[in-house]
Amino acid sequence: MTATLSDPVTTSATTGIGAGHARQDVEHLTPERWAIANRHVLRKALSEFAHERLIVPIPEGNNSYLLASDDGAIEYRFTARRLQLDHWAIDGASIHRTRRGTVPSQGLALDVLDFITEFRGTLGVREDMLPLYLEEISSTLASHAYKQLADRPCSAELAKGVSAGVNPAADFQMIEMAMTEGHPCFVANNGRMGFGITDYRGFAPEAGAPVRLQWLAVHHSKAVFSASAGLEYRAHFEAELGAAALANFDSELTALSVDPADYLLMPVHPWQWENKLAVTFAAEIALRHLIPLSRGSEDYQAQQSIRTFFNTSTPERCYVKTALSVLNMGFMRGLSPAYMKATPAINDWLFTLIGADQTLMHHGLTMIREKAALGYHNAYFEAASIKGSPYRQMLSALWRESPLPLLGPGQQLATMASLLHVDGAGVPLASELIRRSGLGATQWLRRYLHAYLVPVVHCLFRYELAFMPHGENVILVLEHGVPVRAIMKDIGEEIALMGDDVEVPDEVSRIKVAIPEGERVLAVFTDVFDCIFRFLAATLVEDGALSEDEFWGTVAAVVHGYQSDHPELAEAFARHDLFADEFDLSCLNRLQLRNNKNMLDLGDPSGGLQMAGKLANPLAAFR
Structure with missing residues (x-):
């Protein structure tokens, strides 16, 4: 009898491992799913490596681009829209790989492991680091194949709550489990080296x-x-x-x-x-x-x-x-035991600061x-x-602390990473939240910005305090699909007090970090604009929810409104100018490619940054 994945598992007397069990472990690794995973990850690699100016695709007209491998033997062609912040919105279906000199019909299979090796010199991966990076890429591909296999709720189901609001904890965890992309910037973002x-x-x-x-x-x-x-x-x-x-x-x-x-x-x-x-x-x-x-x-x-x-x-x-x-x-x-000792005191200090700040309280910011x-x-x-x-x-x-006790009647929780989530049918969760809200896209966006962006910029301008406010570190409280407040988490290891104006107790002094004054505004430009809003804008623009001008114009209007409410901080607004013509392009993949074992010294977060020129600031047009 031929064994199938559904056959009962029998035990091998020599190994003690179930015969057939190994096939069940890797049932997600099929040629079809592997091809889909490679196209998905290659699209991201092309987009993010071009954004970080590691690769330079050559325009061929009609939004078409050509990219040749280091030795010139392999060519990639694709179509893309160039959006604000030099975001490459690449049509994944258009990516075509050929051997130079052959006809297009003789295209090669898309293979991200090959791609990384073909561009190893351009990407600057050290020879001793390349195998480990390939291992991380392989794990990321395998993870994507697994996510295709699982039966996951669509964006519409996630937006309304799988339990229809009856069980907010279950709805929250369903969203957490349903996220498929990982960090939006990193190409190798599901490495998890050590997991079998x-x-x-x-x-x-x-x-x-x-x-x-x-x-x-x-x-x-x-x-x-x-x-x-x-x-x-x-x-x-x-x-x-x-x-x-x-x-x-x-x-x-x-x-x-x-x-x-x-x-x-x-x-x-x-x-x-x-x-x-x-x-x-x-x-x-x-x-x-x-x-x-x-x-x-x-x-x-x-x-x-x-x-x-x-x-x-x-x-x-x-x-x-x-x-x-x-x-x-x-x-x-x-987790460092030395860091653990001061972590509760740091959290108590920040909790007190937030509770005493009228602006933060008005906008609903809280923390767990x-x-x-x-x-x-x-x-x-x-x-x-x-x-x-x-x-x-x-x-x-x-x-x-759990965020559940912070909920009011009818409210839901969602990781902010979910705003960038796109389901298997290509439907963005953000678009479904907008539809559920009954608001126009710019109205919904304004509500979100008041809950999230205003507290972040206020902490920069008022205290020179920076969070690590990426999507996984923020939980949104939603009412009928509308973000009404932001909950910050992961405080002890990831906040930085960058100036000298705020005094802190000795047990909290670890959060004081020496950041050059000109780099402090990158806490918004890089961590918010480039690493979150760049992707959210592209998602909503590509889905037809709004235009780029509407997105960035709304961001500008909210910042202007906040600044009008706080004339006493005018000096800080000038010092950390969110409407500057351009800002430094700080590159995350360059960090990982340089040293994928320890890409940054968290005790000196400024010293190890990898810059690649400047980005035009979308807010400059709305000065």
Whole structure:
């Protein structure tokens, strides 16, 4: 009998692995899906590498372009619209690859792995980095093939809420799982180096699989717990786990003849336990500095950031963010115990600042605090490694508030990344939200900008404070499809106080970062205009919702309105001119291509930036 994927799994006596199981693992990898994935990722590679001026397509007339490989042997032709901010809106169906000198009918299959190798010199990938970058590209392609296989809700279903508003937590997590693109700028954005196929299906955000966290007891002499003012260790864990679960963990420790009072409880990613801690931290386990306990009893769902989990069993409880020694988009995704110590204090400081600012409160800005953190110090690796080493970031955790308690009646939550989402039929979620709202596209856009952009620019002008406000770091509160407020998250590691005018307590001083004054406005130009609005504008323009002038004119009008309301900040408006003719083009793919293991020193975010000339500012026309 010929085996099929639906056959019962039988066990191999020699390997212990189910026969036929391997085919089920890779059922998403078919020639048809692989071809679709390659066309999708190649379209993005051509667009983003051209935007960053790594490649220079040659115009051939009628919006057609030619690009030749480094050796001139392979040629790519495609059609594209050049939009504001030098965005290349490429027609994916038009991409054609041929060997030079052959007729067009003899086209070659599109293959992104080949493309990267064909342009390795142009892209500037070091020889020792190229295989790892290809591995990240391969993983990104495989992820896209998997997303084609899964049965996912369309944009219209996501816009109205899969549960029709009955269960906002379920609707929120369905949107989180349905995101298919990852970071809009990075070409290799689903690398996740370290995950095997079973790990992918168990822990990738798009898989949406329920996860139960592994728990450890960590000796208090090796670990530091910190929390928001007034929050004690025991009270925090009673709220997050419940008295019964705490008692069970205490019983496990007592049965091992150790005193539970000598240990702190720490959740860890199951992958981290299996692949890192159980081996790399063997000495700590043998010496009973670490004691493995049971898996937790509540289900969590991995978020887009991979190492953060949302509690689906009790959605009002905190997210849990864990250390994960997986390489993704230029960084090992660990968590530093040194950073954990100050994280709750930083969150308390920012929460107080937001609550005392009338403009931020008027526009509804809020945040979900990282209210507790626990970091483990491994003396062996701290003595043997430099500051910032991944070996110092293998065992920490933090707890971030849930956004569910912030919702009013009839409101929904959506990751801001969803505004760039396009479903399998080519329908943008943003367009469906506009249709659901009943507003015109420019009215809807204005409401969104008041909820998101105004708070971001106000923090720059008033405090010289910058968030990392990309789509995954912001949650939108929606009413009938309309964004009414923005919720900032991932605060402790990703905010920067760039000036000297605001005093902060010593325990918060880590957020003060030396950024040259001329670069501070890039917190809006790069992080908002180039990395979010460039894509949102293209999505809405290509879908026919509005024109480029309508999009950028609305952005300009909202900024003008804000500035008119705050004449006292006129000096800051001039110093950080959002209507300047042009601004520096800061390139993310160039960073990853230069060093895909550690693309930027987060302690000196300005020093390692990769610039490639200037971009014309779309707001300059509306000065």
